[in-house]
Amino acid sequence: MPAEAGAARADERGAARADERARAARRAARVRALRPWLLLAPALGVLAVLLFWPLVRVVSLSFQEYGLRQINTGESNYTGLDNYREILGDSFLWTTVLPNTVLFAVSCVVLTVVVGTLVALLLQRLGKTWRVICSTVIMMAWAMPAVTGTYVWIWIFDPLNGVVSGGLDAVGAIEPRETNWFTDRWSFYAIATLNVVHHGFPFVAVTLYAALLTIPRELPEAALMDGANAWQRFWRITVPTIRPVFAVVTILSTIWDFKVFAQIYLMPGGAGANPDVLNLGVWSYIQSFSRNEYGMGSAIAVLLTLLLLAITVGYVKALAREGDQL
Template sequence: MSQEAPAQAVLGPSGPAPVGRSTRSGRPARKNARRRLVRTTRPWVLLSPALVLLAVLLLVPLVRVAQLSFQDYGLRELASGTTNYVGFANYLEILGSEFLWRTVLPNTVGFAFVCVVLTVTLGTVVALFLNTLGNTWRVLCSTAIMVAWAVPAVTGTYVLIWIFDPLNGLVANVLADVGIIEAGTVNWFTDRLGFYAIATLNVVHHGFPFIAITVLAGLMTVPTELYEAAKIDGAGAWRRFWKITVPMLKPVFAVVTILSTIWDFKVFTQIYLMPGGNGGNPAVFNLGVWSYIESFAQGKYGMGSAIAVLLTLILLSITVVYMRTLFKEEDL
């Protein structure tokens, strides 16, 4: 009995006692914790160089612009290195200005709205056309339209300035030859609507290839069986587009629309380089040009920074809508 009792105590009722189990079970737990830590920190370690670069190039200047927007900062403060904080005075002056509500904001919002509608519409039409072509012609035509995307905005703007030149431009000469106008009597750049009509043509021409290629990529993922079944049921091309193409490509249209809105809200080059856009004609200013003129032409860096902050807030709001749209589409 005395020998069986210790043996039973060692073996226990269900077998040998787990000698050293706590030590052995602690090692896998620590290994799993280290693995989780590595999996969590590894992406951030790999992204750290890019994040540091973005912080230096984007975050620091953004913080500096935000600081300047609360100051009455001009050439005197720039030369002396002093600061003159005025709180929200710059923002109150901007928001209380009739020039903002009657000229700058309508130019910015109206121009962006028209450009987005025309760009998305033209890009979709071109994508539908490319989708009907064979592989060889599709590649050739896609390459051709991408030339407009590859041309810098500066080059495209100067080409349109030459085309619509009031004296020797192509449009003025053609209209003069057919007797509609007299050469040199009409200057489209001085008129607000004419100015933005040319700018719209420039932006749409430069932006529609991105829409076309993106929508084309979406069209190529739509099963052809859906269109064949719709044809059998008697649906025409217009009905097939609205009942099949649009619902299937709704995420694509949402993305290209929001991206185009962001790009067209902050158009600067196409406006500034046109005659009158660099300060000679205040009636054609948008938020980007107005901020630049106030800062570097007038020497009111605080006021220009406040305008830039307002534009940034608008773009951030659009970006939030864009991100929420993407997340909703992923949830679907």
């Protein structure tokens, strides 16, 4: 019996030690899992202050009737969903602002990705010297501030002294004094599209060129030996191989182009003088700072954010489904 009791106590001590080792292992695992968050804590704190709190404030203002009086008194005047009802019930949103925003952004995204892809393929085929020259030139377009680039395009299409008007006047195609490219909705956004694509395609080109360098040479060479033409090699080899990079540049371009502001606001009529050319970003700014209706402007900004989230999430899910099918 004493021997059995001693064995039982030894088993209990062994079980206790095993439990202690298991608890120590769990504590160590929790510490290891916590270390990255401790390292990220300062950066996350800064982001919370600079990004999260302003977002919370905008959402809060969107549920209020907030103007100069509320700024002076500091009081809150919550009106629930009244701002959203007024915006969504306004035909101006559905007939002018939303079509301007969506059609303009889609056109810019498609053209930016297409032009950037073509330039990336060109860089891949150029020699070292010309590749450096072309890369430097396109990076200058990317480095140019949006404000500066917008004023350059305004000068190019100036009705009286612009390069385009002068050239078309020289061949008798237009009468400059009777032609203003900025008053018509379609020509206004055509110029804005040129501006945005010119400023955005270098990022796409450089990013895709870097992705093209990761494709093994054996793949296109084998396809060429099998008789595949250039289009087949691009569509069957290049695109599937760098599809994640295409997804990234498309999503980023979508976010940037849906919230374009300076390129619209700075053009003649874009600051509100011509309501036909307003998009969601400029409309939100005008409601807030020109009409001092900060609650209404915040509600428009929230709707723009929700639209961007819906488009981005939908695009990512579509890519995930397509990837699962491959």
